[in-house]
Amino acid sequence: MVRSQVETSSHEGLSIGGYALIYVVLLVLTVATFLLSRHDFGIWSTVIALAIAVAKASLVALFFMQLWEHGGTYRLAVATALLWLALMIVFILADVKTRFPLAVPSNAPMADQPVHGGPGTGKPGPTQRQTPP
Amino acid sequence: MSPEPEVAEHFANAQVQRNAVRLGMWAFLGTEILLFAGLFAGYAEYRSLYPEAFFYCSRHLDATLAMIETAVLITGSFAVVLAHHYAGERRGGLTSLSLLAAVATGGAFLALHGVEYVTHFHEGALPGRYYTLAEIPIAGSSMFFTLYFLMTGLHSLHVIAGAGVLAWLALRAARGPITEHKYNAVELGGLYWHLVDLIWIFLFPLLYLI
Numbered sequence: 001m002v003r004s005q006v007e008t009s010s011h012e013g014l015s016i017g018g019y020a021l022i023y024v025v026l027l028v029l030t031v032a033t034f035l036l037s038r039h040d041f042g043i044w045s046t047v048i049a050l051a052i053a054v055a056k057a058s059l060v061a062l063f064f065m066q067l068w069e070h071g072g073t074y075r076l077a078v079a080t081a082l083l084w085l086a087l088m089i090v091f092i093l094a095d096v097k098t099r100f101p102l103a104v105p106s107n108a109p110m111a112d113q114p115v116h117g118g119p120g121t122g123k124p125g126p127t128q129r130q131t132p133p
Numbered sequence: 134m135s136p137e138p139e140v141a142e143h144f145a146n147a148q149v150q151r152n153a154v155r156l157g158m159w160a161f162l163g164t165e166i167l168l169f170a171g172l173f174a175g176y177a178e179y180r181s182l183y184p185e186a187f188f189y190c191s192r193h194l195d196a197t198l199a200m201i202e203t204a205v206l207i208t209g210s211f212a213v214v215l216a217h218h219y220a221g222e223r224r225g226g227l228t229s230l231s232l233l234a235a236v237a238t239g240g241a242f243l244a245l246h247g248v249e250y251v252t253h254f255h256e257g258a259l260p261g262r263y264y265t266l267a268e269i270p271i272a273g274s275s276m277f278f279t280l281y282f283l284m285t286g287l288h289s290l291h292v293i294a295g296a297g298v299l300a301w302l303a304l305r306a307a308r309g310p311i312t313e314h315k316y317n318a319v320e321l322g323g324l325y326w327h328l329v330d331l332i333w334i335f336l337f338p339l340l341y342l343i
Contacts, residue, residue: 023211034200037342049338056334065327074159081163085170092174
């Protein structure tokens with residue numbers, strides 16, 4: 001039966017030498033990012049550290065996890081996850097970075113201010129206007 | 134009881150079965166990335182709100198130790214790649230040994246990280262209102278350590294789970310010949326271990342090197 005036959009050996013991925021080379025590159029990049037972080041490059045420090053992290057992650061994903069060889073639908077699964085990750089971070093940062101204190105005119109409490117009082121708290125709610133003394 | 138067939142009935146051949154199990158694993162890894170995504174997004178938010186606190190707290194962590202931890206995890210990934218290679222050649226003994234080496238790196242990583250945790254507990258570099266580190270009395274520092282413990286803690290749980298899976302695979306590889314099922318299991322367990330490594334590759338610069 002052809003169906004139940006399985007090749008006894010399946011050479012997938014790189015040779016041991018190839019993997020060893022990638023392993024050494026990963027170690028070198030790890031030491032490099034550590035040494036570079038001891039110097040202050042201002043805003044570029046984070047960029048450099050993340051660029052090295054992306055390079056290391058790419059090596060692991062493409063060769064250790066064999067995405068380079070397998071490709072196709074697996075890459076789609078990864079790309080989808082990364083897209084959601086990016087959306088989440090970008091929109092949360094966009095929100096945080098564009099916040100501003102709401103303007104409050106004179107003594108009039110505004111209905112859209114955070115509510116600390118209201119029914120059952122014994123304090124006036126946001127809709128109950130307080131008359132200035 | 135008859136032995137489990139090498140290829141399940143509904144797959145045309147072993148290659149199709151391999152593609153299917155792999156895709157299932159990648160879909161699962163996608164959800165794992167999303168699990169950590171929330172924490173990475175939280176990190177981005179609080180770091181943008183308290184850049185100074187994050188800078189000083191990051192400098193307070195032991196980056197040298199973290200670099201060694203990174204190297205240990207990468208070594209574990211390399212061991213798993215070797216295990217996958219040997220499983221492909223149907224060499225059970227070497228597969229098992231490589232997997233056990235990876236488990237050992239997981240143990241070493243957890244031990245090193247435990248050293249860090251103990252230090253932080255003693256000096257009061259703790260999350261939220263338990264933060265009492267007098268050295269850095271800046272607002273936002275407690276948030277750094279909240280995220281530090283959540284991110285590294287969740288990651289360490291994954292290391293424990295991954296090491297458990299690899300130990301089980303090592304046992305299976307040592308017993309009897311490497312079948313198609315065992316080969317696939319080594320590949321999938323390996324993918325999980327690599328993901329744990331991938332997450333750490335980002336945690337290392339974000340927490341220790343900024």
